[in-house]
Amino acid sequence: MFLVNGFELLGVAAVVSAECLNMVGFLFVYFVCAWGCLMTNISCLAIPTIVICTEPEFEWKSRLLVRSIRKFGGRVKDTYIVSYSPRSGKLPSCACQDEFDMLNVQMVFEPLNKDFESYGLANKIVALAHAEKTLPFRPLLFLDSDKVILREPSVLLGLGGRTFAARPVDVRNCGAADFDSGNGGYWKSIHCACGVSSYRYVETTIEREVIVEYYNSGMIFASANMKLLGAWLQNFRKVWHSCSRPSCGDFFVEQSVLASTVSSLCDNVFILPDTYNVPIHLYGCFPHSDWRARLSQCVSVHYHGVFDRGVFLDTLKTFGSMLDADKYDWLTNNLDELSQP
Incomplete structure (x- = not known):
């Protein structure tokens, strides 16, 4: 057994x-x-989700931007793109919507900008706060519509957690070297409103002036789960209703409040290289050799009005020799199709 x-x-x-x-x-x-x-x-x-804003007045710029991302974005070319039209009565045309569908752009038409409808620059603030809330695990890259991408934005793919990235402003505008002169009083008040206890200094990209940190909001990156963009909206609301304004008026309030919010919340700020967000509308302020170096390796161009119809051919004649032939031809063809006065 x-x-x-x-x-x-x-x-x-x-x-x-x-x-x-x-x-x-x-x-x-x-x-x-x-x-x-x-x-x-x-x-x-x-890979960051890209956020843009689109309204009828500048939808051709948004279409050009999206086309450039899908064409030249490298590892970012197939990323998720969200286009916001957050003001009532300002939806893009059917042609624009059809193209965005074809290019896999998610469109959000919810009227998020109800409180600041007369201030179009608030569109990006409410859009980014909404994107941060609905896409909490994705880094976000906001791009102004008057921009084209000409190369992969590779430095954005290697940034660590809890990082804010941008370029400093090109010129001082409402910036301040200190709190005791010029717009210093305005910056002191918004730092107080945003709970700033310490801050950095940056050098403007054109004038090379050292000022209290102040960033161009035309191209900004925020890592996932920073809660920065929702805080920007909250701080903007406080400053807007406080009636505190710089000497140049309302225009730069959104951008200056962003900087104060970054001062308050961000320990890790990455200054993008000078081949990012290149302000070609300020061409006359750069030495020619500086332009050639920047544009030969340019990642993104911030062109403002210099690609409008009747102007863009002269612009491209000026910069054409500094661009790759394929990018020059692409810009010529697409601007001829899309650009408006």
């Missing part, structure tokens, strides 16, 4: 051992697959 039970136990042990080996093999394959999926998701999460 003992021998029989012993052999039975040995048989059971052999079966159990075989099943354990099978389970080990299964678990190994499972974890390899899970790791692969995790790495794929992490890779996807490192």
Whole structure:
């Protein structure tokens, strides 16, 4: 009886051992697959979602921007793009909507900008606050519509967690070197409203003046889960209703409040290279050699009005020799189709 039970136990042990080996093999394959999926998701999460704003007056610029991303964006060319039209009665045309559908652009028409309808620059603030809330696990890259992407924005793909990235302003405008002169009083008041306890200094990209940190909001990057963009909206609301204004009026309030919010919340600020957000409308303020160096490796151009119809051909004649032939031809063809007075 003992021998029989012993052999039975040995048989059971052999079966159990075989099943354990099978389970080990299964678990190994499972974890390899899970790791692969995790790495794929992490890779996807490192690619920022792009946020833009589109209204009828400048929808041709948004279309040009999206086309440039899909054409020249490198690893970013297939990223998720969200276009916001947050003011009532200012939806893009059917032609624009059809093209965005074709180019896989998600359109949001919810009237998010109800409180500041007369101030179009608030569109980007409410759009980014909404995107941060609805896409909490994705880094966000906001682009003004009057911009084209000419190369992959590769530096944005390697930024660590909780990072804000932008270029400093090109010229001082309402910026301040200190709190005791010029617009210093305005900056002191908005720093107080935003709860700023410490801040940095930056150098303007054209004048090379050192001022209290102040960034161009035409191209801004924020890592996932920073809660920065919702705070920008809250701070903007406070400053707007306080009637505190710089000497140049309302125009730069959104941008200056962004800077104060960054001062308040961001320990890690990355200054984008000078090939990003290149302000070609200020061409006369740069030495020609500086322009050639920037445009030969340019990632993004911020052109404002110099690509409008009747002007863009002269602009391209000026910069054409500094661009790759394929980019020059692409810009010529697309601007001829899209640009308006």
